[in-house]
Amino acid sequence: xxxxxxxxxxxxxxxxxxxxxxxxxxxxxxxxxxxxxxxxxxxxxxxxxxxxxxxxxxxxxxxxxxxxxxxxxxxxxxxxxxxxxxxxxxxxxxxxxxxxxxxxxxxxxxxxxxxxxxxxxxxxxxxxxxxxxxxxxxxxxxxxxxxxxxxxxxxxxxxxxxxxxxxxxxxxxxxxxxxxxxxxxxxxxxxxxxxxxxxxxxxxxxxxxxxxxxxxxxxxxxxxxxxxxxxxxxxxxxxxxxxxxxxxxxxxxxxxxxxxxxxxxxxxxxxxxxxxxxxxxxxxxxxxxxxxxxxxxxxxxxxxxxxxxxxxxxxxxxxxxxxxxxxxxxxxxxxxxx
Amino acid sequence: xxxxxxxxxxxxxxxxxxxxxxxxxxxxxxxxxxxxxxxxxxxxxxxxxxxxxxxxxxxxxxxxxxxxxxxxxxxxxxxxxxxxxxxxxxxxxxxxxxxxxxxxxxxxxxxxxxxxxxxxxxxxxxxxxxxxxxxxxxxxxxxxxxxxxxxxxxxxxxxxxxxxxxxxxxxxxxxxxxxxxxxxxxxxxxxxxxxxxxxxxxxxxxxxxxxxxxxxxxxxxxxxxxxxxxxxxxxxxxxxxxxxxxxxxxxxxxxxxxxxxxxxxxxxxxxxxxxxxxxxxxxxxxxxxxxxxxxxxxxxxxxxxxxxxxxxxxxxxxxxxxxxxxxxxxxxxxxxxx
Numbered sequence: 001x002x003x004x005x006x007x008x009x010x011x012x013x014x015x016x017x018x019x020x021x022x023x024x025x026x027x028x029x030x031x032x033x034x035x036x037x038x039x040x041x042x043x044x045x046x047x048x049x050x051x052x053x054x055x056x057x058x059x060x061x062x063x064x065x066x067x068x069x070x071x072x073x074x075x076x077x078x079x080x081x082x083x084x085x086x087x088x089x090x091x092x093x094x095x096x097x098x099x100x101x102x103x104x105x106x107x108x109x110x111x112x113x114x115x116x117x118x119x120x121x122x123x124x125x126x127x128x129x130x131x132x133x134x135x136x137x138x139x140x141x142x143x144x145x146x147x148x149x150x151x152x153x154x155x156x157x158x159x160x161x162x163x164x165x166x167x168x169x170x171x172x173x174x175x176x177x178x179x180x181x182x183x184x185x186x187x188x189x190x191x192x193x194x195x196x197x198x199x200x201x202x203x204x205x206x207x208x209x210x211x212x213x214x215x216x217x218x219x220x221x222x223x224x225x226x227x228x229x230x231x232x233x234x235x236x237x238x239x240x241x242x243x244x245x246x247x248x249x250x251x252x253x254x255x256x257x258x259x260x261x262x263x264x265x266x267x268x269x270x271x272x273x274x275x276x277x278x279x280x281x282x283x284x285x286x287x288x289x290x291x292x293x294x295x296x297x298x299x300x301x302x303x304x305x306x307x308x309x310x311x312x313x314x315x316x317x318x319x320x321x322x323x324x325x326x327x328x329x330x331x332x333x334x335x336x337x338x
Numbered sequence: 339x340x341x342x343x344x345x346x347x348x349x350x351x352x353x354x355x356x357x358x359x360x361x362x363x364x365x366x367x368x369x370x371x372x373x374x375x376x377x378x379x380x381x382x383x384x385x386x387x388x389x390x391x392x393x394x395x396x397x398x399x400x401x402x403x404x405x406x407x408x409x410x411x412x413x414x415x416x417x418x419x420x421x422x423x424x425x426x427x428x429x430x431x432x433x434x435x436x437x438x439x440x441x442x443x444x445x446x447x448x449x450x451x452x453x454x455x456x457x458x459x460x461x462x463x464x465x466x467x468x469x470x471x472x473x474x475x476x477x478x479x480x481x482x483x484x485x486x487x488x489x490x491x492x493x494x495x496x497x498x499x500x501x502x503x504x505x506x507x508x509x510x511x512x513x514x515x516x517x518x519x520x521x522x523x524x525x526x527x528x529x530x531x532x533x534x535x536x537x538x539x540x541x542x543x544x545x546x547x548x549x550x551x552x553x554x555x556x557x558x559x560x561x562x563x564x565x566x567x568x569x570x571x572x573x574x575x576x577x578x579x580x581x582x583x584x585x586x587x588x589x590x591x592x593x594x595x596x597x598x599x600x601x602x603x604x605x606x607x608x609x610x611x612x613x614x615x616x617x618x619x620x621x622x623x624x625x626x627x628x629x630x631x632x633x634x635x636x637x638x639x640x641x642x643x644x645x646x647x648x649x650x651x652x653x654x655x656x657x658x659x660x661x662x663x664x665x666x667x668x669x670x671x672x673x674x675x676x
Binding site for chain 1: 435439462485495
C-alpha cells in the first residue's frame with residue numbers, strides 16, 4: 001500500500017472525523033430523533049424492521065454531510081435537520097432493496113433484514129421509508145431541495161439497474177464501473193451536500209461546489225470500500241472481508257486484476273466471479289492475484305485522486321472550522337482501515 | 339347477483355366510461371406521451387421493462403381521475419397532465435413491487451416482468467419509476483400536490499405491508515381487510531382526484547370532496563376486483579379467474595365465506611388459502627362455497643355502498659358534463675364484468 005502516505009499529506013493532516021462529529025453533534029441528535037419518530041407506523045412490521053437497520057448503526061455520513069454543508073453555508077433555520085433525516089431514509093431504503101437484489105446475508109454486521117422478515121418485507125418497508133423520506137422533504141417546503149433529492153432518487157435507481165446489468169460480468173470496463181458508482185453511491189453524497197447550500201439559498205456556485213465535494217467524496221468512499229473488502233490488513237485484524245467476492249461483485253480491484261491477468265488467472269475470475277463456483281481457498285487466491293497486479297494500490301490511487309478533487313471543490317468557501325472538519329472527513333474516508 | 343340491478347339505478351344510468359374518455363382524451367394523449375418519455379433511460383433494461391408494463395395497457399383510471407378532477411375544478415394550467423403521469427408511474431411502480439411480493443406470474447394478461455427480467459430488475463425499475471414520479475411532481479412546483487402525493491406514497495406502502503401481514507391469514511377480519519384496501523388501493527385513487535382541486539387552488543372543501551370521491555371509488559373498484567376473481571360469469575366467458583385463490587389472497591369473498599362456513603368448509607379454506615395446498619377442482623369448490631354464503635353478492639353490496647358514497651361526495655360540485663362523466667365512471671367500476 002505504498003502510495004497512500006505521500007498522497008495523504010496533500011489532503012489533510014487529520015484522519016478522523018471527530019471534529020466533524022463535534023460540530024454536528026447537537027443537530028445529529030435531532031436527526032436521530034426524527035429518524036426514530038418517522039420510522040414509526042401502526043403496522044407492526046415496519047418499525048420492527050426499520051429499527052433493526054437503524055439500531056445496527058452505520059456511520060450516518062450522509063446526514064452529517066447535509067448538516068455540515070448547511071452550517072458551512074450559514075443556514076439559520078431548522079429544515080436541514082429534516083432534510084438530513086430524509087437523506088438517511090433514502091439511504092436506508094436503498095440498503096433494504098440492495099440486500100434483496102444482492103441476496104446479501106449480512107448488513108452492518110447483523111443478519112440482513114430480508115433473512116429475518118423475508119424479501120417481501122424488505123421491498124415494502126424500503127418503499128415505506130422512501131415514502132416517508134419524500135414526505136419529510138415536502139414538509140421542509142424547499143422546492144430547490146426537492147429538485148436535488150428527487151433527481152438523486154432517480155439517478156440512484158438507475159445506478160442500481162446498471163450495476164445489475166454489470167453483475168458477474170467480467171467484461172465491465174473501468175469506465176462503466178465508474179458510471180455505476182457515480183450513480184448508485186456518489187449521487188446521494190452529492191445531493192446530501194448540495195441541499196445544504198440550496199436550503200440556505202446560497203448562490204449556484206456554492207451549491208455546485210458542495211455537489212462536487214459530495215460526489216468526489218462518495219466516489220472515494222466507495223472505492224475505499226472496494227479496497228477494504230480485499231484487504232489483507234483487515235483479514236489479519238479478524239474483520240470481515242470477501243463479501244464482494246462471494247456475491248460475485250465486479251468491483252475495481254477485480255476489473256484491474258482481471259484485465260492484466262494471464263489466461264489462467266482470467267479463468268479463475270471466470271469460474272469464481274462470473275460463474276459463482278467458489279471453493280475453499282479461492283478468496284486467498286483472489287487476494288494474491290489482486291496484490292500481484294497492484295490492484296488495491298491502483299484503486300486507492302483513484303480514491304485519493306477523488307479525495308483531492310473533493311478537497312479542491314471547497315476552495316470557493318473561506319477557511320474555517322466547518323470547512324476544515326469536512327476536509328478531515330475526506331481524509332478519514334480514504335484512510336479508514338476499518 | 340340479485341341486488342346489483344336495483345342499487346345500480348340509484349348510482350347512475352350509464353355503465354360505461356365513454357363520456358369520461360371523450361372529455362379527457364386530448365389531455366390523456368399528452369399524459370401518455372410523458373409516460374413514454376419519462377420511462378426512458380440510457381440504462382437499457384429500464385425502458386425495456388417499463389415498456390412491457392406500459393404496452394400491456396391497463397385502464398389508466400388513476401391519471402384519468404386527475405385530469406377529470408382538474409377539469410371539474412376549472413384548472414387552466416398544464417400541471418395536471420404531469421401530475422397525472424406521475425400518478426400512473428406511482429401505480430406502475432407499485433405493480434412491479436407487488437408482483438415480486440405476491441410471486442405473481444401474470445400481470446395485465448402478460449407474463450409478469452419479474453419472470454422475464456428477474457425480481458431484482460422489478461424492484462429496481464420500480465424504484466426508478468418512483469423516483470421519476472417524484473421528479474415530475476416536483477417539476478410541477480405545487481407544494482400542496484406534493485404533500486398529497488407523498489402522503490399517498492407512504493400510506494400505500496403501509497397498506498402493502500399490512501396486506502403482507504394478513505396474507506394467507508384466515509383470521510383477517512373484514513375491518514382489517516377494509517383498512518388494507520383503504521391504504522393500498524383507495525389512497526392513490528383519493529390522491530389522484532384530490533390533486534386536481536389542489537393544483538387548481540380550490541377551497542379545502544372541494545379538495546376533501548374529491549379525496550372522498552376517489553377513496554370510495556377506489557374501495558368500490560377493489561371490492562369489484564375481488565368479486566370478479568371468483569366470478570362464474572367470467573369463467574364462462576373464458577376469462578381468467580382464480581388468481582387471488584391461487585396466490586392465497588384473503589379477500590372479502592373468502593373472509594365472508596370462511597366466517598360463515600361449517601367446520602368442514604373452514605378446513606377447506608385452511609388447506610387451500612392458508613397452507614397453499616391447492617388441487618384440481620379446488621377453485622370450483624371455492625366458488626361453490628362462496629356462492630353458498632352469498633359472499634359475492636355481499637361483497638358487491640359493499641362495493642355499491644362505496645359507489646353511492648363516492649357519488650354523494652360530488653354533491654358540492656354543480657352539475658355538468660364532467661361531473662356526470664365522473665359519476666358514470668363510478669357506475670362502470672361497479673358494473674364492469676370484464
